[in-house]
Amino acid sequence: MPETLLYAIEVMTNGLMAGVLYALVALGFVLIYKASGIFNYAQGVMALFSALTLVGIMDGQVPFAHLINAVFGTDLHHFGWTLPALLSIILTMGVMVLLAWAVQRFIFRHLVNQEPIILFMATIGLAYFMEGFGDMMWGSDIKKLDVGLPQGMNSWIDETTFNALGYGFFIDNLDIVAAVVATVLVGVLVAFSQYTKQGRAMRAVADDHQAALSVGISLNFIWIMVWSVAGFVALVAGVMWGAKSGVQFSLSLIALKALPVLMLGGFTSIPGAIVGGLIIGVGEKLFEFFVGPMIGGATENWFAYVLALIFLVFRPQGLFGEKIIERV
Amino acid sequence: MNAQMHPQDGYTTADGRNIGPVLMEMRNITLRFGGVKAITDISFDIREGEIRAIIGPNGAGKSSMLNVISGFYVPQDGEVWYKGQKRPPMKPFQVARLGIARTFQNIALFEGMTVLDNVMTGRLNHMKSGLIAQAIWKGRAEAEEVANREVVEKVIDFLEIQAIRKTPVARLPYGLKKRVELARALAAEPSLLLLDEPMAGMNVEEKEDMSRFILDVNDEFGTTICLIEHDMGVVMDLSDRVVVMDYGKKIGDGTPDEVRSNQAVIDAYLGVAHD
Numbered sequence: 001m002p003e004t005l006l007y008a009i010e011v012m013t014n015g016l017m018a019g020v021l022y023a024l025v026a027l028g029f030v031l032i033y034k035a036s037g038i039f040n041y042a043q044g045v046m047a048l049f050s051a052l053t054l055v056g057i058m059d060g061q062v063p064f065a066h067l068i069n070a071v072f073g074t075d076l077h078h079f080g081w082t083l084p085a086l087l088s089i090i091l092t093m094g095v096m097v098l099l100a101w102a103v104q105r106f107i108f109r110h111l112v113n114q115e116p117i118i119l120f121m122a123t124i125g126l127a128y129f130m131e132g133f134g135d136m137m138w139g140s141d142i143k144k145l146d147v148g149l150p151q152g153m154n155s156w157i158d159e160t161t162f163n164a165l166g167y168g169f170f171i172d173n174l175d176i177v178a179a180v181v182a183t184v185l186v187g188v189l190v191a192f193s194q195y196t197k198q199g200r201a202m203r204a205v206a207d208d209h210q211a212a213l214s215v216g217i218s219l220n221f222i223w224i225m226v227w228s229v230a231g232f233v234a235l236v237a238g239v240m241w242g243a244k245s246g247v248q249f250s251l252s253l254i255a256l257k258a259l260p261v262l263m264l265g266g267f268t269s270i271p272g273a274i275v276g277g278l279i280i281g282v283g284e285k286l287f288e289f290f291v292g293p294m295i296g297g298a299t300e301n302w303f304a305y306v307l308a309l310i311f312l313v314f315r316p317q318g319l320f321g322e323k324i325i326e327r328v
Numbered sequence: 329m330n331a332q333m334h335p336q337d338g339y340t341t342a343d344g345r346n347i348g349p350v351l352m353e354m355r356n357i358t359l360r361f362g363g364v365k366a367i368t369d370i371s372f373d374i375r376e377g378e379i380r381a382i383i384g385p386n387g388a389g390k391s392s393m394l395n396v397i398s399g400f401y402v403p404q405d406g407e408v409w410y411k412g413q414k415r416p417p418m419k420p421f422q423v424a425r426l427g428i429a430r431t432f433q434n435i436a437l438f439e440g441m442t443v444l445d446n447v448m449t450g451r452l453n454h455m456k457s458g459l460i461a462q463a464i465w466k467g468r469a470e471a472e473e474v475a476n477r478e479v480v481e482k483v484i485d486f487l488e489i490q491a492i493r494k495t496p497v498a499r500l501p502y503g504l505k506k507r508v509e510l511a512r513a514l515a516a517e518p519s520l521l522l523l524d525e526p527m528a529g530m531n532v533e534e535k536e537d538m539s540r541f542i543l544d545v546n547d548e549f550g551t552t553i554c555l556i557e558h559d560m561g562v563v564m565d566l567s568d569r570v571v572v573m574d575y576g577k578k579i580g581d582g583t584p585d586e587v588r589s590n591q592a593v594i595d596a597y598l599g600v601a602h603d
């Protein structure tokens with residue numbers, strides 16, 4: 001096989017892995033949007049916040065240490081213990097559920113039946129609040145997240161492809177783990193929404209609020225549940241991303257990467273979020289590989305948006321969104 | 329039968345059905361929307377096993393009354409009594425959990441789901457297992473699912489919608505949607521069934537079918553039904569007792585015959601153009 005083709009395949013595979021993360025973040029958006037019509041700008045910050053919390057809990061950091069020290073003149077920073085990764089993940093999930101409850105109780109409960117734009121604005125406020133809150137709780141320094149996931153080149157793939165094709169593919173173990181975890185997560189979410197009582201209720205709420213109420217579903221409960229699930233998805237994305245490039249505030253910017261994914265996949269489609277994420281991940285890497293050198297590189301900054309824009313012009317409802325037929 | 333009847337007593341209808349004691353009682357309900365008085369100081373009761381109708385011209389406040397019963401609207405004044413107890417203010421989902429199911433004047437179905445899934449949602453209140461339990465005791469959750477499925481299939485057979493079980497609701501014509509909505513309400517095995525204009529917008533044949541279903545539901549399951557209907561003829565055929573509303577006020581209450589000969593009712597109906 002020609003060298004370029006092999007490179008291209010390698011680039012594509014890596015793009016696929018990056019796409020998995022985009023898809024995860026986009027999935028969090030879709031879940032909340034479907035169930036409540038809220039476009040949650042804070043989804044990316046939720047990923048950051050969950051990753052910060054996870055690191056903090058694992059390292060036995062004292063939450064709000066800075067604030068406590070400033071008020072009481074103490075010098076606290078760590079409890080002096082470290083917790084195992086799995087336990088920390090479970091505790092972090094608890095924090096995310098608490099957050100979901102608080103968001104519903106203190107913000108959206110007061111905004112029922114408001115215009116979508118007002119709900120959107122509220123999530124912008126929430127995003128920056130959470131960013132500051134996370135900062136206050138855990139400090140703003142860049143943290144290393146190590147939950148024990150394998151990292152570095154997968155040598156088995158490298159050797160096998162080298163022996164078969166004369167060219168060893170570089171695929172990061174972490175990317176493979178991310179892809180597997182994301183696939184399992186999506187499988188669990190689908191099973192949850194199809195086969196459990198709560199999942200059914202969630203789909204019902206996503207479809208029609210009035211009808212859902214009439215069959216005895218508490219919208220409030222479902223919304224807290226959906227925010228919790230979105231928090232869980234954010235946590236998974238946060239762990240993967242954090243393990244790859246450290247937990248820092250730029251993590252919240254992956255939310256912006258999810259936007260073109262949503263434009264491509266449609267705001268209400270779970271398969272759309274997944275396929276859209278993969279297309280953007282792959283497209284962005286391939287474009288940079290083939291076209292980047294000709295036009296001076298750095299295409300990854302804008303490629304996804306331009307692709308989404310072009311797509312939007314021709315298919316505004318997204319890949320899997322329902323066709324919009326104007327009534328006359 | 330008359331207005332002085334004791335709440336605990338029942339009566340026997342002309343066609344020989346036994347009606348029980350009071351199931352639901354509205355006491356001096358008043359509902360305002362800003363300056364608009366949708367309901368003014370209305371009281372009436374619904375008895376067990378009864379088919380009770382609410383009629384009146386457009387904008388009389390009929391839907392508002394049904395919405396008060398089902399918790400969608402909160403009245404400024406008055407009390408709601410259910411099964412002999414005063415009902416505290418409740419959210420619609422809490423009312424549904426008391427065993428009060430309803431349909432809507434403008435149909436509220438889950439358009440993206442199939443007919444079967446829609447009817448299944450009517451069973452949500454009967455699904456006991458929590459999330460963790462569903463994951464751990466898979467067997468119990470499955471047994472529950474099977475039992476719920478049986479009720480749903482029975483309702484689907486009963487309303488003769490087997491042929492469209494797997495059809496997405498969005499693709500159905502209006503008349504069938506109304507029937508699916510009734511199926512979902514029935515699947516909840518309600519003790520009180522509220523129907524807001526179940527026959528509106530239907531052709532004659534569909535109306536006849538729907539009338540038959542309503543009578544059969546009441547007959548076979550003994551379900552208490554409170555329905556709103558514009559068509560006087562239909563109301564007279566179906567219902568045991570009728571409340572007549574006009575401009576938010578109650579202007580008549582009694583058997584179809586009593587109501588039909590009531591001068592205030594005749595005036596209200598003559599004074600308003602009707603379809």
Ligand SMILES: Nc1ncnc2c1ncn2[C@@H]1O[C@H](COP(=O)(O)OP(=O)(O)OP(=O)(O)O)[C@@H](O)[C@H]1O
Nearest residue numbers: 361364366384385386387388389390391392393433
């Ligand atoms: N949610 C609401 N907000 C404001 N006004 C309302 C609301 N619901 C009903 N109304 C008003 O209350 C009055 C009674 O309306 P309602 O829908 O109960 O009448 P109806 O008897 O069901 O009429 P129709 O036969 O047309 O269905 C009307 O004046 C209506 O405009």
Ligand SMILES: [Mg+2]
Nearest residue numbers: 390391392433
């Ligand atoms: Mg009405």
